[in-house]
Amino acid sequence: MTTMTSTVSLSQQALLDYWLGHRVLTRRTIEAFPDEALFSFKPTSTLRSFGEMMLEVVGMIEPTLAYLRSGEWTPTMERFEDVRSKTALLAAWDEATRRLMDEWTSVPSERVWAVVPPLPHLVAVPYLIDNEVHHRAQGFVYLRLLEIEPPAFYER
């Protein structure tokens, strides 16, 4: 087997745009939920509501950005106890998007593919995107169970 020495390069802006494209689709998925189902509907008792999963996704952004900038991991996620409606969740979502857009230029490019200490084999930015895609996809199933058509996966 050949040892690969090739390097994949992309602009840091392109990676942000890619992430923001996912965020647009996830926001559309939140919007598709009926307000009363967002924090209460669970297909089975071992699953969380879509609203709770989205708060996890929102809450990981700030500590990860702080780690990428400083190299220090402070494992305190924001709690969002009072976010229990679609309006409040969308406001928290938009605030996280604003922070991401504002703070992205201060993330050193060599840290974007960096590993976060508590998750030693996972890389920070791809993990956040994957985690968002993962929970959004679960929301797609929830929407189908609620007889609502999810947004198109390939539109960003």
Add this chain to the structure above:
Amino acid sequence: MTTMTSTVSLSQQALLDYWLGHRVLTRRTIEAFPDEALFSFKPTSTLRSFGEMMLEVVGMIEPTLAYLRSGEWTPTMERFEDVRSKTALLAAWDEATRRLMDEWTSVPSERVWAVVPPLPHLVAVPYLIDNEVHHRAQGFVYLRLLEIEPPAFYER
């Protein structure tokens, strides 16, 4: 707003390893399904079985690799009509993993973040990974509905 000119670089091998890490987790998810549920269980009539979704994921690899190598898109996905059991799906999965590992060195690094013509705003390799994460996450919900604990998301 500052214009970003930074570039994110990672080795092509690291990106392959990242993808293969996802493939290990997805394979574990397939294995967690009872054989009789894999191609028959649907939480509601508007959803596909997990087996069918995984065949979509498997079938996209070869045409995408061919496009990345040649620059030509031949939109013929393999059909896998005869793959209707866990054993057969896992064999198709492993064959696709082998092809990916064999052919990855022949993909020019500048094409890894390239756009595929029929999906003009999506990039090939990240899209394949996202699509796999998306459908695997739906499988996690299916498993919960079948009262089976899915594998840990953060283990690769």
